[in-house]
Amino acid sequence: MPGHVILSHGLHxxxxxxxxxxxxxxxxxxxxxxxxxxxxxxDADGRVxxxxxxxxxxxxxxxxxxxxxxxxxSSMGAFISALASQEVPCVGLYLxxxxxxxxxxxxxxxxxxxxxxxxxxxxxxxxxxxxxxxxAQARRxxxxxxxxxxxxxxxxxxxxxxxxRFLARR
Numbered sequence: 320m321p322g323h324v325i326l327s328h329g330l331h332x333x334x335x336x337x338x339x340x341x342x343x344x345x346x347x348x349x350x351x352x353x354x355x356x357x358x359x360x361x362d363a364d365g366r367v368x369x370x371x372x373x374x375x376x377x378x379x380x381x382x383x384x385x386x387x388x389x390x391x392x393s394s395m396g397a398f399i400s401a402l403a404s405q406e407v408p409c410v411g412l413y414l415x416x417x418x419x420x421x422x423x424x425x426x427x428x429x430x431x432x433x434x435x436x437x438x439x440x441x442x443x444x445x446x447x448x449x450x451x452x453x454x455a456q457a458r459r460x461x462x463x464x465x466x467x468x469x470x471x472x473x474x475x476x477x478x479x480x481x482x483x484r485f486l487a488r489r
Contacts, residue, residue, distance in 0.1 A: 321350035322387035322410065322489070325380055327373075327396030329416075333359050338393050338415060338471065341479035349486050351389075356380055358396075367423035374399045381407040389413065389489060391482065394446070394469065401430035409433055410489050413482050416443055416469050419450040428454060435460035436485045438478055440467035461485075 324346045326339040334340075334355035346353045361372045377399050381388060387410040390400035397417035404412050412435040419428045439451045441464050448464065455462040463481060467473050 320387070321486075322352075322389065323384045324351050324353040324389045324391060324486070325377065325384060325400075326353060326355045327377060327390070327392030327400050328355065328358065329392075329394035329396050330362050331359075331365070332362075332393075332396075333357065336393070337475050338478050339391075339396070341475050342391060342413075342482045345479045345483040346486060349483060351486055352385065354380065354384075362395075367421060370395070370399065370421070370424055374402050377403045378406050381409070386410075387489060389486065391415075392417075393471075394418065398428060401428050401435075404431035404433060405429060411435065411485065413485050414438070415478055416440060416446055416471060417451065417454075418446045419454045430458070432458075434489070436481070437462045438471070438474075438481055439464055440469060440471055440474075441465065442467060443469045445469040 328336045328339050334357050343353045358373050389411045391413035392400040393415040397414035414437045437455045465474050
């Protein structure tokens with residue numbers, strides 16, 4: 320039975336970003352409801368401490384969402400999706416190019432023990448691929464690496480299709 324997806328965009332991006340827009344279209348086609356919170360006002364100052372404001376907004380939206388719930392995001396959106404999974408019940412996490420450590424933020428990335436898929440670029444210039452591999456391995460998460468950089472601009476449709484396969488298994 321389909322549920323609800325919350326798609327979180329990356330830092331200095333918007334709900335209209337190409338990856339989350341493509342993922343929303345796939346979710347809708349599969350019968351999932353979806354939403355894309357707008358974090359652009361929070362991101363305007365570019366301060367690490369604003370991660371908590373992003374996280375609060377996501378948790379608030381997730382608590383109001385119907386179940387089953389999947390949290391998904393790209394880059395900073397992936398980071399807060401993983402953190403939010405510890406605070407709200409969800410049936411899965413789909414993380415694109417997640418940072419594992421953010422300078423100035425307490426500790427490495429944490430997430431609930433739920434089915435998790437990670438899509439990451441071999442050539443990611445912002446989030447080192449080795450960190451992501453080790454994080455995914457420790458969780459036994461599904462990990463897919465593609466020949467692309469952090470923005471995964473050459474794999475937008477691939478991201479959406481892989482996300483569709485993830486949703487189909489929930």
